[in-house]
Amino acid sequence: MLNLKKTIAILVAAISIVVAVYAAPVMAHGEKSQAAYLRMRTLLWYDVEVSTTKLMVNDELVMTGKFYWFYDWPANIAKPEVAFLNIGIPGPVFVRKASYINGVSGVNSTRFDIGSTYEFKVVLKARRAARIHMHALMNVKKAGPLIGPGRWVEVTGDMADFSNEVTTLTGETIDLETYGLQNSIRWHVFWGVVAAAWLLYWLFQGPILIPRYKKVKLLGENADDMITSTQRTIGLVLLIGTVVVVTWSYYDTQAKYPITIPLQSGRTNIPPLPDTTLGVRAEVVDARYRVSGRALEFSVNVTNNTNSPIRLGEFTSANIRWMNPDVSTAEPADSHDPVATNGLKYEGGIVYPGETKLLKVTCTDAAWETHRLAKVVYDPDSRFGGLLFFFDNENKRSIVAIGGPLVPVFI
């Protein structure tokens, strides 16, 4: 009786282990979890828009925007020699119909130039009902995911209505949702049945463990005699049968699918966009972070080599925007879009063509704390970075990257 209890206990334990192994992985996205200096000095995203935030299954959503590879790339982070434009969503809520970087298809991975700007467009088709926070995302080999701005998007409708049809180069129209599945299952069932028959044949040779163990020890050298000639014949039939079925299935498949190609692993090369500064230069002279006031204060030497007077309208870094409403306005797209609508103030006014001027800029917002950017002063590399947006009278933008050491002010 005791042994039976023990057995049941072991059985329960074994089952729990197996269940635990299969337990579902947790999906999470770490938009605020990466170190602040990494978020400010790697990939700077801007102009990110989604075409809609409420859609039905089978409807399309287009995400567009630009990204700039920060010139002062952290030395400990791999450069974007191999990178892939992606989308941060919890599993395929959408399928990706197309993606473009500067108009070039983003099917393959590619390399990017540090200090350059690219624009992107991703076309997605809604697949299942869900309310998700989706992000633009760049995977960089050996560096990890660089997360762009997020938007709340809601898909309604029934996944059963979704289809994902393509036409192959051999002229067949297929639905990727189910293509080939029946064939796969049929083969797995076939071999599964053969395996089960093989195992059951031995299992039904009477009690097998204890008697056979005793017999093996008894026969010693001659234990091989336990195998009958019938059993060896069955073994031979199984061997030949398996090899014949595999060979037949291989040639039969070749005949059914005469045109096949290996998996494609090419890389593309995409030239960057033209210079976005349009001739405006900006150098940080000094920068401080006021801990109690949640404010970044910096003075920057701005040279205007364009033909029109310019004013500072926005500073952006780590997907947060500080707006100067006198020059440029923007509202948060949703509850999780960090836009400080009145966050940027500066002294110095207009910079005229040909002029060099020192501007004193203050970027204030609680986002420094809520998005854990203030932690930059506790990072192993306490330098900051971001993009300044200058506007001329016709609202034409000069976008200039700035950065440098950041000194905290605690009192």
Add this chain to the structure above:
Amino acid sequence: MGVVRSAITTAEQQHRVYKAFDWIVIPIVVLVIIGAFHIHFMLTAGDWDFWIDWKDRRWWVTITPITLIFFPAALHYLFWQHFRLPFGATLCCAGLLAGEWVSRVVNFVGWAYYPLNMVVPAEIIPMALVLDSVLLISRSFLVTGVIGSMIWGLIFYPANWAIIAPYHVPVEYNGNMMSIADLMGYSYVRTGTPEYIRIIEEGTLRTFGESVVPVSAFFAGFISVFAYFIWVGIGKALAKTIWVKKL
């Protein structure tokens, strides 16, 4: 009358007890094997086995047979040496596949909503049947290791071609030629598994570039032969020390 009498007096009773022992021990062994083998295989060949767009002609073909032969070899030793039962490979491979199907349906489809056709596990039963039947016919670990393991590595790709070939039909997509498998990998967004992470054939300037599969399969078979003997040895060590003596 003796003071102590065994509860088992007749041969029929003994038969029943032995049978009960089988029915209790075998399910436990199978479950433990599925769990352990599954962890081992997911850690070694994980992504190659998960995704249709990882099942290539070079890496998948090489890595799967080599990492897969560990448990079958150890169980061959255990079940053959002590019980003269030639089903060790099929037992653990069928168990592994059953576990994989549960994981794919529950996790990949039920939880993450990937289409099932994208995450079908590799077919490994034919290799296991070959290994077991060679052991039964030859009654020798040496022959099984040399001939059985070689065939084990060689037939992996042909046995799977019937399943994966449909996904290697070419498609034109946004101006690129892709296989259907590539297209599925692109369509069904995997945030943590970008395109470049795939370790697949990239083509070389070497000759014989056309015959990637046979070269990879022979290599896999060759290494499997060595791996088989190593793991028969490990099976020997484990069987000796742990539980067979307690029977």
